[in-house]
Amino acid sequence: MTRRKSQRVITGIPGSPGIAIGTAYVERPIDIDPLTRSIAPEDAEAEVGRFQAAVDASKRQLEVIRDRVADLHVPEPRLILDTHLLILEDEMLIGETASTIRRETIAAEVALRATMDKVRAAFESITDDYFRERVNDVDQVAERILRNLSGHVDGASLAERAQGHVIVHHDLTPADTALLRRGMVMGFVTDTGGKTSHTVIMARSLEIPAVVGATSATADIDEGAMVILDGAAGVVIVDPDESTLEDYRRRKAVFEERERRLRAGAQKPAFTRDGVRVHLHANLELPQEAELAVACGADGIGMFRTEFLFMNRRDLPTEDEQYAAYRTVVEAMGGRPATIRTLDIGGDKLLSPADRPSEANPALGLRAIRYCLKEPALFRTQLRAILRAAQHGPVRILVPLVSGVEELRLTKAEIETARQSLAAEGFTAPAVEVGVMIEVPGAALVADLLAREADFFSLGTNDLIQYSLAIDRGNEEVAYLYEPMHPAMLRLLKMVLDAAAVAGRRVNLCGEMGGEAQYLPVLLGLGLREISMHAAQIPRMKRWLSAIDIDTSKKIAAKALTLATAKEVRDYVSSAAASFEPPTTLDGI
């Protein structure tokens, strides 16, 4: 019989919400020999080689972990690991340590520690919390190099060692955290870390309860001790008494029930208060986000941006590579439509910029569909990949920056060519709808003509506002003129929605304003029935929709159309929107 200790509370920093109740798995920092030894000058190169080998080993380990998180529905883990990989290539860390080894003829461990002392001093002088805390990322990378230098590399992953427990750790790295899975481990508490640490971001993405910065956690918590971890409160209770345990079991159940109901509510189709169906779609940046879109109750993918495939690389993505990415999204959507937007960047962003003359005015230059039509080989590769992905579920092709019917016809001809080239190889591509982005004022003005030949419209309001009002949002001298509620915008939206209604075409709005509840009534009143937004905004917008009725919305739109200035429209529209009361039974959505 072990003697029962009395209940203690350890206070840390709230990391990731949720309650975990379980036994502790404790991992304290490993002591690496405090080497102070110097080395013979003739051994310096060999020592640099040993250091470089440890750096290379670290790189391989992080790459393996990065590949293992590629299937997650959130991009953060991969992006954080990318940052750590860049640190492993940084001259300030690697080059500096190597030259210290040579200059002072000391062991790699000592040289690395000396470099880290300098790095820490430099970061400490930063006043901004977020940027100062980035030293933790460098520390964690250096720690991994040290472990590799000492030959102390973990066999099983932490996730496997700690399965079924609450992890108590000195300093959990984002890489360690990335491999944790909800259900496999219950939660974690660390001695170190702050509110903005990457480990915290990772834990939130993975929905694992976490408390960080609980300085004495590994010292005060024994292996196997019973612990309650409250991530939202930033508190860990060790050896809780029976009544506390009972209290937290109840709180845990409430938390989980609320989470379940929120997700379940989001799965229901969206209707207005008077029963009009509205489709809410998700905008996608990365294929991995498709699962999040499904979890948030998206009716489909309103716009899958394909630029990620082409950015930050020296070569062009192959057809198979693109097909794999599109297929991931189409399959994840399980029969719901996936709208894939063809490449929407200019040649200046692709490959070696030296190959293309720089343009005086890139926003009005050779980009998007114009660029694709100029580069038929590149375009055909993408179209073939999309058509191949269409065998796995409904796919729509969305064409960006169309200014008139001509470009739509040329694009359709390209799609037909791609279809025939696939047919020649024995693959019969299923039918796909082809729609156009309405983001050029000229296209809005000929919406009636486009509606005859396009299967659907997608209102790209971000660019439509910039082009219509002749302002660059990035230019802060004129950014104040960026105004979704400018009377000109309302007229353009009405023109497009009316033309589409006459021809019986769907219109989806995929600009930022689609995610803002204040614009919802006026947009519904103008006739919009499909909106695309970031997946996480969907549950909240569904809740708003259920409070709004179409009749009132039509009146709001009619009145808004009579107002003279952007400010008048905005003031009126937002106060009108505020009069609708969304149900508050699920607070905190």
Add this chain to the structure above:
Amino acid sequence: MPHVERTLKITNKLGLHARAAAKLVQMAARFKSELKIARIDSRQGAGGEAPGNKSSGAQATDVNAKSIMGVLMLAAGMGTTVRLQAEGDDAEEAIAALAGLIEGKFGEE
């Protein structure tokens, strides 16, 4: 060797945080030119708070734009003015590409 310089403002909400810094560094790595970035805040320009500043108008500590640590150490939040400098055969293209990233808010907004 062509030398190109450009001053511009960081306008994305999070500034040169880790994700944006990573994009910047990855882009910088694609060019042969030596690429430097410095913050030239009004407060630095006025008071010369950083030690070792010269008295010229552009008082700033340059960091290597190919170093993620250097770029993070700039602690360049939204609204910070930075100066990009490139030296090398592809200096023009490099500055255009980096400026494009910053002006395009790193594709975040």
